[in-house]
Amino acid sequence: MFKTLYQHIGKYKTAALLAPVFVLLEVGLDVLIPYVTSLLIDHGITVGNLENVYTYGAIMLGMALMSLFLGIQAGRFSAFASTGFACNLRRAMYRNIQRFAFSDIDQYSTGGLVTRMTTDVNNLQNAFQMLMRISVRAPLSMVSSIGMCLFISGRMSLIFVVAALFLSLVLVLIIRSVARVFAKVLKQYDALNTVVQENVTAVRVVKAFVREEHENKKFIDAASLLRKLYVRAEGLMALNSPVMNLVVYSCIIALSWFGAKLVVSGQLTTGQLTSMFTYIMSIFMSLMMFSMVFVQLTMSAASGRRVVEVINEVPDITNPENADSDIPDGRIDFNNVSFAYKGGSGEYALHAIDLHIDSGQTIGIIGGTGSGKSSLINLISRLYDVSRGSVMVGGKDVRSLDLTALRASVSVVLQKNVLFSGTILENLRWGNPEASREECEQACRIACAHEFIAQMPHGYDTRIEQGGTNVSGGQRQRLCIARALLKKPKVLVLDDSTSACDNDTDRLIRSALAQQLNNVTKIIISQRISSIKDCDRILVLNNGRMHGWGTHKDLLNGNNLYKEIYSLQNDDSGDFDDSTRKEGMA
Known part of the structure; x- marks a missing residue:
């Protein structure tokens, strides 16, 4: 499956490579900004040195503007590559469908093919864009932030490590549950699109037999089941937020308690403690982004199999080698x-x-x-x-x-x-x-x-x-x-x-x-x-x-x-x- 999907990135491979490069540079700047902030506090505000305040402030402003520029470029290239990738997939599916024999068409419902060319391709497009940006940004940001925390204070960093391990375990359990539900969601999309397609195509028959209520019930039943599946999936996903808040606030309390003692004893400066608060948010936001990526990848894996199935479907009827084009008469x-x-x-x-x-x-x-x-x-x-x-x-x-x-x-x-x-x-x-x-x-x-x-x-x-x-x-x-x-x-x-x-x-x-x-x-x-x-x-x-x-x-x-x-x-x-x-x- 992955080989087929990779082949259809096509001419957008350059853009797909440039997007994570810009993300890498952007993350590097984002990670350094809190450290420069700690220098501004310790060597400028705390000691009353305005020259250092202006110097470090100008450095921070320049880094922020550069980070903004890099983020825009990463977004532009990732959007260009992901939309082009989706276009290539739809083109490949449509081209192969045109080659289908009647026996091949009999295997797929019209609603199912519509779902594959719309919802499934959209899932793959979103997943590809996430791979180029969030899946690059999240691990880099987390590792860099943990590295900076270790650089500032190794003992205080243990708080983040324990919290991160606990949160990762919870996210894995949530993602596994959500994956099973989303597999059912895609099948229900097929059923819903089939109901809509049949009704619109045969609307005159529906009206002639006064079966509007019957068709409404069919649609409502299909839409309601889809809603229930989505509610179940979103309900599981919603657990991310309270668990994340619990871990973040626990870390803030622990960091405030132990950090204050270290500041008083002179083992940690006020600026360093402030920067660690920024890094803790960066670490847990990275974990949250990880969960989003894994959920999207789980959805797109099911979608990818369905899309590749159509692209790789070998029509029952194909042109023979050295095909004869001469048909002399109508016998x-x-x-x-x-x-x-x-x-x-x-x-x-x-x-x-x-x-x-x-x-x-x-x-x-x-x-x-x-x-x-x-x-x-x-x-x-x-x-x-x-x-x-x-x-x-x-x-x-x-x-x-x-x-x-x-x-x-x-x-x-x-x-x-x-x-x-x-x-x-x-x-x-x-x-x-x-x-x-x-x-x-x-x-x-x-x-x-x-x-x-x-x-x-x-x-x-x-x-x-x-x-x-x-x-x-x-x-x-x-x-x-x-x-x-x-x-x-x-x-x-x-x-x-x-x-x-x-x-x-x-x-x-x-x-x-x-x-x-x-x-x-x-x-x-x-x-x-x-x-x-x-x-x-x-x-x-x-x-x-x-x-x-x-x-x-x-x-x-x-x-x-x-x-x-x-x-x-x-x-x-x-x-x-x-x-x-x-x-x-x-």
């Missing part, structure tokens, strides 16, 4: 393919799929919920890897192809495609950043989106809100289809991507695709037979297995399941997932 072959989700039950979602599609063909896929439709098409662009068998595009195994080239050649409009905040034109150019306005308009005409865009106040410059909330479901689907077309793919996959469109619009889109993209392999997944009946071939999936393969006419004549679906949808407009149909299949 697709499933060679005895079986597939199971990595984090699932271990059962196959697809069983022995043997399917061969010629380039330029239009293929329809139909099947009930959970039949494996989306799993099948996710294998084409290698969003997941097969468990057995092979998937080939353009006559080449997808595992041998360059991922960028493969996904540029296979354009997928998923069921849950989203639009991003920005203009319609900016959203369309996600498919091709170099696309001209004319190309965007042409793609929108094929997707039957140009007409409603033209009616908007600002046309293609109309702003889309986050998630496409200011357009209808059907409009959003058509914009996503247009965006996919701009990639100029060799394979176009529409995963139930016209489900929110009416039948006439669905028919117009299919007609335009057939006329304009006759050289592109098209795979249309739909719950409606009317959307796929004109396809060159239709695949019927049931429980992850091929249940039928052929033309619409062939399947009506030879596949009972397909015939049953057709009858339900034509006789009473029944849905494919209708309960009566399911009972008939059982």
Whole structure:
């Protein structure tokens, strides 16, 4: 973990080294100032020598100003290095998340990833800044102060040594208890962020089902548990203050009692006793800073493991060595393919799929919920890897192809495609950043989106809100289809991507695709037979297995399941997932 974190300090290493150097110089001056104060008292004020008062006073002022300058420089360099370190960590996490396969994303919750990139990185940033300043200042200050006390009076220094040992023992016990609580705090942050993310994303569903109170309770429960954990941790941390006060005041009383006797007997001067009072506060403030550092390091150790886990996560799907970027056409072959989700039950979602599609063909896929439709098409662009068998595009195994080239050649409009905040034109150019306005308009005409865009106040410059909330479901689907077309793919996959469109619009889109993209392999997944009946071939999936393969006419004549679906949808407009149909299949 530490090696990975160290590597991400990057170009900020110089600043990270300069910060403790300035702290070291600052501490040196801070430790000398009380000693100069004792000289001012003993050789100036006590003997009535104004010249010495002015001399030592000027020296103290100069040392204080220099200490201030050094402290500012230490703060500036530590802030620069710690914020840069945090930026590097977030960049590394985000870059690796972008490389994640779907199977990797399945391992982490969205809320958990948000927590790692925000709270956990903030903890590491604060800990790194403490390491550069407080963790350097505290031991130096304490050791130097104890050294000065020993120099002034060895016998009196025993008071500090005993007190410091007692306080260190108490702080260790407190820190050990706090560490266990903070480990739970970070996990609870994940839960809280997940609740917030789900609620904000699905706010329309929440309101439609009048579930605001239910969601409020979920949030309050998560926030309350987080509060309780923090109260417990802060309650333990609060013990620092009374214990510290007890030790400090005990030392002051002991120092006053024994010091007064030594002053009276002439073994200690008034100025030396005064400086020792300053050093005692410095010693115990250093111990208090030590406790802060250890608590922060304890929190950041848990955060560091979580951050490094994401940074070092090796994606399940990576580019092969000497990857092939040449994909000649849109031919697709499933060679005895079986597939199971990595984090699932271990059962196959697809069983022995043997399917061969010629380039330029239009293929329809139909099947009930959970039949494996989306799993099948996710294998084409290698969003997941097969468990057995092979998937080939353009006559080449997808595992041998360059991922960028493969996904540029296979354009997928998923069921849950989203639009991003920005203009319609900016959203369309996600498919091709170099696309001209004319190309965007042409793609929108094929997707039957140009007409409603033209009616908007600002046309293609109309702003889309986050998630496409200011357009209808059907409009959003058509914009996503247009965006996919701009990639100029060799394979176009529409995963139930016209489900929110009416039948006439669905028919117009299919007609335009057939006329304009006759050289592109098209795979249309739909719950409606009317959307796929004109396809060159239709695949019927049931429980992850091929249940039928052929033309619409062939399947009506030879596949009972397909015939049953057709009858339900034509006789009473029944849905494919209708309960009566399911009972008939059982």
